[in-house]
Amino acid sequence: MGKTTLARLVCQDPRIVSTAFDFVVWVQVPPDFAVDAIEKAMLEAVTSFSPQYYNSKLLQHALVGKRILLVLDGTWEDSSVEKWRALMATLRNCSRGSRILLTTRMRSVVDMVEAAIGSPAECLELGELGENDSLLLFRSRLPSQVYSEDYAHLRLIVEQIADRAGGCPLLTEKVASWLGSHLETHHWNAVLKEGWQKLGLEDIFASLRLSHDHLPSELQNCFRYCSIFPKGYRFNKVELANMWIASGMVSFSSSEQDGTGLQNKKDANLFKYYLLHSLMHDCAQFVSQKECARVDNDHFQHVKPTTLHLSIAYCGNLTAIPDLGHLRTLIIQGESCLDEESERVLGKILHSSKRLRMLYLDVPSLSHALDRISDLTQLRYLFLYSCDKSHIQRVFKLYRLQVFKLNYFTGKDADLSGIKNLCSLRCLHVPDNMLSKILQIGISTTLQELHGFEVVKNDDYKLSILTNLRRLSLRNLQNVRDREEAMEVKLKDKPHMRFLSLSWNKHSNDPDNLDHQVIDCLEPNKGIQRLHIYGYNGVQLPIWIEDSLPIHLVSLELEYCMKWRTLPSFKELSSLKYLKLEHLFQLGTVLEEQHGSKESDNAFLPPFLNTLISGGVLN
Numbered sequence: 001m002g003k004t005t006l007a008r009l010v011c012q013d014p015r016i017v018s019t020a021f022d023f024v025v026w027v028q029v030p031p032d033f034a035v036d037a038i039e040k041a042m043l044e045a046v047t048s049f050s051p052q053y054y055n056s057k058l059l060q061h062a063l064v065g066k067r068i069l070l071v072l073d074g075t076w077e078d079s080s081v082e083k084w085r086a087l088m089a090t091l092r093n094c095s096r097g098s099r100i101l102l103t104t105r106m107r108s109v110v111d112m113v114e115a116a117i118g119s120p121a122e123c124l125e126l127g128e129l130g131e132n133d134s135l136l137l138f139r140s141r142l143p144s145q146v147y148s149e150d151y152a153h154l155r156l157i158v159e160q161i162a163d164r165a166g167g168c169p170l171l172t173e174k175v176a177s178w179l180g181s182h183l184e185t186h187h188w189n190a191v192l193k194e195g196w197q198k199l200g201l202e203d204i205f206a207s208l209r210l211s212h213d214h215l216p217s218e219l220q221n222c223f224r225y226c227s228i229f230p231k232g233y234r235f236n237k238v239e240l241a242n243m244w245i246a247s248g249m250v251s252f253s254s255s256e257q258d259g260t261g262l263q264n265k266k267d268a269n270l271f272k273y274y275l276l277h278s279l280m281h282d283c284a285q286f287v288s289q290k291e292c293a294r295v296d297n298d299h300f301q302h303v304k305p306t307t308l309h310l311s312i313a314y315c316g317n318l319t320a321i322p323d324l325g326h327l328r329t330l331i332i333q334g335e336s337c338l339d340e341e342s343e344r345v346l347g348k349i350l351h352s353s354k355r356l357r358m359l360y361l362d363v364p365s366l367s368h369a370l371d372r373i374s375d376l377t378q379l380r381y382l383f384l385y386s387c388d389k390s391h392i393q394r395v396f397k398l399y400r401l402q403v404f405k406l407n408y409f410t411g412k413d414a415d416l417s418g419i420k421n422l423c424s425l426r427c428l429h430v431p432d433n434m435l436s437k438i439l440q441i442g443i444s445t446t447l448q449e450l451h452g453f454e455v456v457k458n459d460d461y462k463l464s465i466l467t468n469l470r471r472l473s474l475r476n477l478q479n480v481r482d483r484e485e486a487m488e489v490k491l492k493d494k495p496h497m498r499f500l501s502l503s504w505n506k507h508s509n510d511p512d513n514l515d516h517q518v519i520d521c522l523e524p525n526k527g528i529q530r531l532h533i534y535g536y537n538g539v540q541l542p543i544w545i546e547d548s549l550p551i552h553l554v555s556l557e558l559e560y561c562m563k564w565r566t567l568p569s570f571k572e573l574s575s576l577k578y579l580k581l582e583h584l585f586q587l588g589t590v591l592e593e594q595h596g597s598k599e600s601d602n603a604f605l606p607p608f609l610n611t612l613i614s615g616g617v618l619n
Contacts, residue, residue: 002169003103003126007071010101021069021098029102033077035086042070060093067095071102076214078108084116105211128167128277137169138162141176143183151183157192164195166278171196174204195282208283221249224288228311228331231281235274238449238471242403242427246358246381247309247329252402252426318342327353331360343369350376361385374398389414396421405429419443427451448496455479469494473501477518478508478537486521499530506535506560516540526550529575532557539563551575559583569604576606580613 010016011024025045030037040054046062070091077083091098104110107123114121129137138158146154161179165172175196179188191199212220222244229235245252276284285292293303294311303310309329312318318338324330330353338346346369350356358381365386374394381403382395389411395404396418402425409431419425419438427449430438435453449471472491480486491497502522504515516538523544524531529552538561544550546568553573557580558564565586570576581587605612 003105004073005169006126007073007101007103011069011071016069020067022066022095023068024071025068026071026073029072029075029077031076033075033080033083035083035090038072038087039090056090059090063091064093065095066098068098070098070100072100073103075102075104075109076106076210078106078112081112081115084112088116106214129169129172130167131163134165134167134172135159135162137172138165138176141173141180143180146180146183153185154183154188157188161188161192164191164278168279170207171204171279175199205286208279209287212283212287218250220287223284224292225249225309225329226276227281227284227288227292228294228309228329229276230294230313231278232275235276237274240274242381243329243358246403248357314338314342318345323352324349325352325355327356329358330356331358331362333360333362337365338363338369343367347371354378357381359383370394386410392416393418398422400424403427406431406434409434467494468496470496471499472497473503474522475503476505477502477522478504478510478515480514480518482514483517483521486518489522491522491524493525495525495527497524497528500524500528501532502534502536503532504535504537506537506562508535508537510537513538516542520544524550527552529553530555532559533561534559536561537563539565541566541568554578556580562586567604570606571604573606574608577608577610579606579609579611582613582615 011026017024023046025042027038027041027045036054036056039056039059040051043054043059043062044050046059046066046068051058068091091100100113102109102113110121110123128134135158138161142158145151161175162172165175175191178199179191182188196204212223215223225244225247226235226240244250285294290304290306291308293307293309294313295303296313303324305323306326307324308326310324310327311329311331312333314332314334318332319342330349332346343366346363346366350359350369351372354375355378356376357378359376359379360381360383362383362385366384367388370384370387370391371394373391374397376398377400379398379401382398382401383403383405384395384407386408387395387406387410392409392411392414395401399421401422404422404425404427406429412433416434416437420443423446425443425447428435428438428443428447429449429451432453435450439453443466446468447466448468450466450469451471451473453472453474455474455476472494474489491500502519515536519533519536519538519542523542528550531550531553534557540546541564551573553576555578556570556573556576557578559580560583562583562585564584567581567584567587570579
């Protein structure tokens with residue numbers, strides 16, 4: 001059920017119309033939220049009179065002593081509290097018990113109304129329809145002849161088509177009504193295979209576009225960008241933010257953030273992955289047709305000369321494509337290697353795309369296609385599936401590069417000193433054998449994100465100089481030799497760090513209780529927001545957790561710390577929203593002694609916790 005439909009049902013309820021209110025006033029709110037137009041519509045509803053010249057005093061007089069239900073349908077105004085206050089001033093003559101019911105797609109509108117009236121509002125958020133309700137609505141809009149024997153073959157696919165509407169009431173109704181008047185089998189099969197977008201349902205597109213057009217222009221760019229990913233794609237928050245920044249969607253902020261380079265509320269990084277609703281993906285594709293495209297294999301008819309952001313999913317090989325000299329983003333993904341001709345095509349694409357800022361090549365075993373990658377001097381983001389020692393030298397000439405990610409490196413004896421040329425590098429994600437050498441050489445102190453650094457015995461790593469790090473993952477910490485070596489990392493002296501992962505080999509032994517000494521020396525700064533500890537073999541908690549809890553933590557994950565026998569109370573962690581406790585086998589029998597009975601397990605939990613994941617802990 002949609003917002004407007006629910007509001008109509010409320011207004012049609014005789015218990016409300018006849019007893020609770022003198023008038024039910026329905027106003028379709030104009031896009032510009034013109035207060036005079038809204039008030040004039042209210043006056044006409046209350047008095048059944050349409051004055052040639054409107055004066056607010058006429059409405060104020062008409063409302064004296066009247067109890068009204070004012071319905072404001074389709075409200076978008078969230079920028080001017082003064083407009084809302086002007087409207088509220090007109091309603092002061094209404095009798096006590098009057099109510100305002102508004103429908104909106106934006107929580108910011110509700111916040112604005114609350115600010116104008118000076119009191120909290122009751123907000124009902126409508127989700128998508130469930131599968132059964134969606135199917136019932138779809139069937140209710142089909143003509144009766146569909147249920148005759150002549151159309152039995154269509155009824156077999158009704159459920160599948162209803163599911164493609166994504167639980168949206170408006171879309172479900174429109175698609176069902178259209179198919180009800182087009183009972184030819186080929187129409188139904190087309191909707192089942194290709195979706196509803198080509199049915200010519202312009203009012204649906206217009207409705208979807210409203211949400212897009214009310215976003216700030218910067219967010220409109222980011223939303224359209226999401227159309228180059230497939231439906232159902234799981235967006236990694238940090239990864240997507242890096243792509244937006246690299247592609248020029250938004251500017252990178254060096255001030256306080258959570259590691260994405262974007263300003264965020266403290267609890268905004270609770271979730272690492274997001275899904276774009278099917279209908280929102282359709283909307284993104286609709287509004288981005290001139291600048292974004294996603295194609296499969298050689299279906300390049302949707303690629304226009306104006307295309308700025310392109311994603312290609314190939315199943316076999318690449319074929320010739322149109323001129324793409326304006327490209328800013330290129331993503332190519334496939335499971336198989338390219339043949340010689342396809343590599344030539346890819347090389348031609350890269351050669352002609354001098355304005356590329358973001359390049360993502362999830363393609364195994366590239367060779368000649370990367371020969372001129374150093375010509376892409378505008379690149380800010382580069383992902384390569386694999387790279388050899390000749391091509392890595394060309395990568396090191398990309399002086400504007402901010403994000404570099406590489407899955408496999410085949411150059412054992414390669415000279416990696418050129419990494420120092422990447423003076424703008426913020427994020428580095430490369431194989432362990434390569435990362436160890438890079439840190440010995442030295443790297444730009446601008447680095448903010450370092451993934452999967454693996455501690456190797458007798459390795460002279462230099463993390464202490466990377467004072468700007470915001471995200472750091474340390475693995476194989478069982479190889480740290482002593483407290484002094486752990487202290488050299490100087491995590492506490494990295495004031496911008498917001499994410500830290502500390503990982504040991506869960507199968508390693510710790511006869512000298514060295515793990516406890518190491519973790520005590522790996523204390524992060526007080527501003528840490530996400531903390532993950534895995535495989536720690538110590539019996540005791542680190543001192544910095546027991547004595548001085550990181551009070552800004554939003555997410556805490558403790559896994560396979562199998563010797564822990566105590567757990568502090570987390571009640572002081574008022575910011576903690578996500579807590580994961582898994583495979584802490586020694587802990588389950590002790591919790592009752594520490595914090596009371598099973599019924600009071602929540603005595604040690606933080607006050608505003610949203611998500612608790614527990615496995616192998618509580619008996």
